[in-house]
Structures are given as C-alpha cells and as structure tokens.
Amino acid sequence: MTKTAPCSSARTIAVAKELERVMRLDRGRLIAILAAGLRDLSLAEEVLQEAAISALGHWGRAGLPTSPQGWLLQVARRKAIDRLRRDKRSKLHAETLAILAADDVAPTDDDIPDHRLRLIFACCHPALETKSRVALTLRTVCGLTTPEIARAFLDNSTTMGQRLSRAKAKIAAAGISFAVPEPEFWDARLDAVLTTIYLIFTTGYIAAPDESRDLCHEAEYLMRLIDQLRPDDPEIEGALAMMLLIGARRAARIGPDGASLPPAEQNRSLWDNARIAEGRTILARAVERRKAGPFQIKAAIADCQMADTGPDWPQIAALYGALWTHEPTPVVALNHGVALAEAGELKTALALVESLESQLPNYQPWHAASAALHAMSGDHKKAAAAYRQAIATAPGEAEALFLKKRLAKLAH
Amino acid sequence: MQYMLLIYNDPASEPAYGTPEFKEMMGGYFAANEQMKADGVIVSGEGLQGVETATSLRIKAGKTETMDGPFAETREHLGGYYVIDVPDLDAALKYAALIPSAHFGTVEVRPLMNYNPAG
Numbered sequence: 001m002t003k004t005a006p007c008s009s010a011r012t013i014a015v016a017k018e019l020e021r022v023m024r025l026d027r028g029r030l031i032a033i034l035a036a037g038l039r040d041l042s043l044a045e046e047v048l049q050e051a052a053i054s055a056l057g058h059w060g061r062a063g064l065p066t067s068p069q070g071w072l073l074q075v076a077r078r079k080a081i082d083r084l085r086r087d088k089r090s091k092l093h094a095e096t097l098a099i100l101a102a103d104d105v106a107p108t109d110d111d112i113p114d115h116r117l118r119l120i121f122a123c124c125h126p127a128l129e130t131k132s133r134v135a136l137t138l139r140t141v142c143g144l145t146t147p148e149i150a151r152a153f154l155d156n157s158t159t160m161g162q163r164l165s166r167a168k169a170k171i172a173a174a175g176i177s178f179a180v181p182e183p184e185f186w187d188a189r190l191d192a193v194l195t196t197i198y199l200i201f202t203t204g205y206i207a208a209p210d211e212s213r214d215l216c217h218e219a220e221y222l223m224r225l226i227d228q229l230r231p232d233d234p235e236i237e238g239a240l241a242m243m244l245l246i247g248a249r250r251a252a253r254i255g256p257d258g259a260s261l262p263p264a265e266q267n268r269s270l271w272d273n274a275r276i277a278e279g280r281t282i283l284a285r286a287v288e289r290r291k292a293g294p295f296q297i298k299a300a301i302a303d304c305q306m307a308d309t310g311p312d313w314p315q316i317a318a319l320y321g322a323l324w325t326h327e328p329t330p331v332v333a334l335n336h337g338v339a340l341a342e343a344g345e346l347k348t349a350l351a352l353v354e355s356l357e358s359q360l361p362n363y364q365p366w367h368a369a370s371a372a373l374h375a376m377s378g379d380h381k382k383a384a385a386a387y388r389q390a391i392a393t394a395p396g397e398a399e400a401l402f403l404k405k406r407l408a409k410l411a412h
Numbered sequence: 413m414q415y416m417l418l419i420y421n422d423p424a425s426e427p428a429y430g431t432p433e434f435k436e437m438m439g440g441y442f443a444a445n446e447q448m449k450a451d452g453v454i455v456s457g458e459g460l461q462g463v464e465t466a467t468s469l470r471i472k473a474g475k476t477e478t479m480d481g482p483f484a485e486t487r488e489h490l491g492g493y494y495v496i497d498v499p500d501l502d503a504a505l506k507y508a509a510l511i512p513s514a515h516f517g518t519v520e521v522r523p524l525m526n527y528n529p530a531g
Contacts, residue, residue, distance in 0.1 A: 127501060174523055175413045177500035185502060 008060070015059040022068045023052055028141045029112065030073055032119035036178040038080055041122075041140060041168040047083070051076035070107040116141060117229040118178045120222070124193040125176045132167040133196045134203070139164055141225075142218045152203060152215055187235075194239040194295055197222045201243050205250065206396060216247055237286035238296030244279030245302035248272040259401035263305040276306065294326040313343035330359040338369050346377055364393040368403060380410050414455060414497050414524040415504040420488040421517035423462065440512030447510055448496060453503075457494035488517055495524065 027048070034044035051072045058071075065071040123136040131153070138144040138152075150160035170176070181189040197219050204215025223240045230236060252270035255261045283299045301319045304312045320336035334356055341349035350373050353366070360366040371386035387407040394400035427433035448454035463482040470477050482489060491513065498504050501521070508519040 125501075127505075174521075175415075175500045175504070177502060179500070179502070181502060184506075 012060050015064065016056060018064060018068065019052060019055050019059065022072065024143065026069050027143045028116055028119065029114060030069060031140050032115035033073060033113065034076055034080070036115045036118055039178065040172045043080060047076040047079040048072065050079050067107065067109045069109060069112055073107060073112065114229065116225065117180055120193055120226065121180055121189060122171060122176055122178045124196040126192045127174060127176060128167050128170060130199065132163055134199050135160060135164055136167050137196055137222065138200065138218060141222060144213055148213050152207065152213070190235060193226065194235065198239065198243070216250065219243060220247065234286040234289040234291050235293040235295050237282050238293060238299045241279045241283035241286060242295055242299035242302050244275045244282070245299060245306070248275035248279065254398050258398060259405055260398040261402070264311050294323060297323045297326070311342070313339055317343045330356050334360065334366060334369055338372065341373050341376055346373065349373055350377060364390055364395065375410060384410055413500065414495060416522050416524060417494040417496065417508050417511065418490055418520040418522065419492045419511060419513045419517065420520065421491045421513050422488045425516045437512045444510040448494065448507060453496045453498050453507065455495040455497050459492035460490060463489045
C-alpha cells in the first residue's frame, strides 16, 4: 500500500509532461480541426482546454491512450456537442451537430488531418484588422500566450485579450470560413497571409534580443509550415527565401557601437551562411516556376544586397522597378529612388524622391532617404536638415545612432 | 448565412445618366442580378431614391422630431441593398464584387442577425 503513493505521483508527473508536450506540439493542429468543424475559434480553444484537464485525470488512472492527440480530439468534440446542445442560441444547425456526433471515433495519429492551412487563412482574413491577424495567428497557430503576444507588441495583456476576443467573435459572426480560398481569391488571400507572417518577422527583427519568444523564429516556423502544406507555390517560396536571406544578416545588423548598419557595411563573418545558401536555393526554385510575384522580387533584392563584391545597385534598382508593377506604392518608389542613387543615377533619383514628399508626409524613411541623397549630391545644408528630421522620428535607438553618425560625418 | 450588401455611393462620382458609362453600370447591375438569381442566392434587393428625398425621425424626451435629410451628412450615401443567402463571408464578398458601384463607391457586407437559431 505504501508503495502506490510514490508510484501514482510519478505517473501523474509523467502524464502531465506528456500532455504538456502534446499540447505544445499539436495544439495548432488540434485547434485547426476543431475550428473547421465548429466554425468557432473560441469554442474550439475552450473545449480543447477542457479536454486537456480531463486528460490529466483519465490518463493518470488508465495510462496513456494509443493516440493522445486522437483522445483529446474526441473528448473535445464531445464537450463541444454537449455545450451546443445546452446552448439554445447556438448558431449551429441540428445537422452540423449530427455530423459532429457521427464523427465520434478517436482517430489514430495517422488519421488526424492537418487543417492548419485553413486555420491560417481564417486568422489572416483581410476582413480582420492587420494587428488582429498577427495576434490571432501567433495565438492559435504558434500557441503563444496572450501575455507573450502583448509583450511583443508593447501592449498590456487585457487590451491584447480584448483584441483577440473581438477577432474571434468576428470570425464566428461574419461567417469567415475555415477553408483554403477558391482559386479566384487565392493570390489576394495568400498575399494577406504572407504579409501577416512577414509582419511577425519584422516585429521580431527589430525587437530587443531578450524577448522570451523570438518572433523571427515563429515567423520562420509559420512560413516553413505553409511551404510544406502547399508546396510548389512560387510566392510562398519567395517569402520564405526573403525571410531566410534577411534573417541571415540579423547578427550583423547592429555594429559594436550600437548603431544599425546597412548590409554594405556589415561584418560579413557574422552572416549565417547556411541560411543564405538555403534562401538562395529556395529562391532559384521559385524563379524557375516562371510566375513572378512581389515576394520573389523582394527576396531577389535581399539577395543582391549580399553579392560578393557588395550590393549590386543597378540590379537592385531594376528589381524595384519590377516590384513597382506589382505594388505601385510610394514606399516602393522611394526604395527605387535610393537604389537608383546608389547605382549612380543621382539626378533621376533626387527628382523621384522629391516628387514623393507629398505622398509620404511625416514618413521617417523618406527623410532618411532624402538626407542620404542630398549628402551624395554635396548639398550638406539640405542633408543636415533632413538628417535631423529623420533622427527625431527614428524608430529605434540603433537607427537614430546610425543617422547621427552620418550627420556628424557631414560636418567634417 | 444571410448577408446584406449595403451599397454606398457618392452621387458626384457616379456615371451621369445618358453616358456610355451609365449604360455600362446599368448593364453591370443587370448582370449581377441575373447571376444572383441564377445561383439561387438572392433574397431581396432594392435601389433607393436619392437622399434629397430622405426624411429622418427621432424621439427625444417623448417628442417626435422630424427632419429633412439623411441620418448622416456624408459624401457617400446608402443607395440600395441586396440580401443574399450564401455559405460564408468569402461567397458574400464574391457577390459584393459583382456590384458595379464597388468601382466608384463602397459595398459594406454585414451578416443578418439570426433570430431562429434552431434552423
């Protein structure tokens, strides 16, 4: 009798550990399946949580099931059905309930379908606000907690929690489906997904290195996941390649004095060569499919920044010109102007950048670009004024320091 | 699910009556109607007369106030609507994109409230 106590507590610990492992690795997959059936993310999350609590007790008594994921799925489904039957206001029709109930077999691991692509498309639906798309994707697909997401965006947990609830409520009420979009919507919807993931990446890229959850890592995980779930799509490959190529420079982004550095001035020995090689291979594969798109072009620009003899500016300028045909925005035009100036076409570049002033009011990168171009053309007075403007609104300390150094250089 | 497609237009940027663009717009509305009928999704749809014909009413402290004009003085006015019955938001957006006014105005897509959840 005395022997059972330590034995059962050891078992409880083992069960809790296994449950924790399954929930960490497969939460997104389980949520995706539940949400696709229930058309309700909040409900999917709640019943999965309840199933996890039941699992602790059951597994502790009866031992681990053959497929813990299948067990959780079955129990979560039953809990959802119970709730929906109780809830008179439930929007689910009787037949949906019947379908859910008919599905009541614990699937084995091999039978569990991967519906995460559908979940990602729902979370990144353009009917949701951009920031909500980012938060929802991190919460449901990556499994970050609400406080973790709030920290990454310098929000408080309550505000972030409210944002997540509103987004989930809109998905349910507006009838956003958990489905991969039809071909006629594919390009636009995919662009929303890739842009959302890229936003997660850039947020991580400029974040302080002591963040508990590295958003660059989460973004890379998401991009690889989509590439794996929908292989052979050149834009997905382009976006993944771009992220790997830019991510490869992360350690070299800030110099020893704390100022940010453009790729041309970075310490190349700090670049991640494995990432560069993988990014280039994936980009080459994408380009071979002969269906150009904005993310492939941006990946090619990132690649040209790292050419062996320094940035290939004429090529970068040509690529921005090509990008303009896909994304005719003043921001793309501004980058085109900077590349033209670096490629030696300073006059054209100055005219282009100056023509953009009214379209980009109070846009910090415009002031920084204008400063650099005036400095190149020898107009130190205009350059200094623009540098001061750019420094005042710099997005971070490293960026401000970089601009201050440039400004100081003018004086001498 | 039922959705209302609310059509907002700025009358100033609408094609003028009698121009080829106006004819094209009317053709577009006709085609959209036919498509919604053929797909069996249309529940109802009407165009509204201009805001100069609008009368607004509200009751304040038990007193009825009647006013000339629309609820909100905006550049874009509610000009008409469709109610359609489709499986999800993406399908509703597909029909919203068929409405010619989307080219020069805005189509707002709103799910109807479901009063009979038992279905």
